[in-house]
Amino acid sequence: MAWVLVGLWRQVDATPAGPPATMVCRPAALVDGQLVCGDASLAGLRALCPRVRADDGAAISLQDCQAGRMPGSDLLALGGTIDVNSAAALELEALPGIGPTLARRIVEARPFRSVDDLKRVSGIGVVRLAALRGHVRVGIPEPQRAVP
Structure with missing residues (x-):
């Protein structure tokens, strides 16, 4: 009986464990x-x-x-993108190369018409923009309401 258990254990141990299957969830x-x-x-x-x-x-x-x-x-882990016109600064910090300072600058520079408009933000150049391109989108900004 002991040999059977050892044999089964070795068979299970020898089974390759591949990475878990991933699925893009968008949106x-x-x-x-x-x-x-x-x-x-x-x-x-x-x-x-x-x-x-x-x-x-x-x-x-x-x-x-x-x-x-x-x-x-x-x-981002689900394959989604972050809308730079509506995301909170904390959400923007999840983007590659974006810390609290750049997140604040992005929020202050809104609205954006395209992803390329992010180049207006001090600290975002060609290289950083290329790293962000697949992770961000530009939604239609909501109109500003006049405060009476």
Whole structure:
């Protein structure tokens, strides 16, 4: 009996363990802590919570239809992109080569019309822009409301 167990152990031990399968989740949202992928899923969320802006990177509670943002690092890990016109400075810090100072400068330089507009930000040159290009997008900026 002992030989059988040793034989089984060796067989399991010899099985190569490859990397876990990955899947790009774009657009991605967290709904009550569960990952939701794709435009069709987000359309369903909009139907359940019509006043909530359910877009890439949203973190939504269905109980009260409250929306926030998932951490930028989570969004990037899922293959998503960060909108430089709407992301909080903390989300921007998840981008390669962006720390607190550059994140603040990006926020202050808004709105952007294209990813290339990031070159206006002091500290973002050709090399850093090339590193950011696949990780960022430029959404339509919301109009500024006049304060009475």
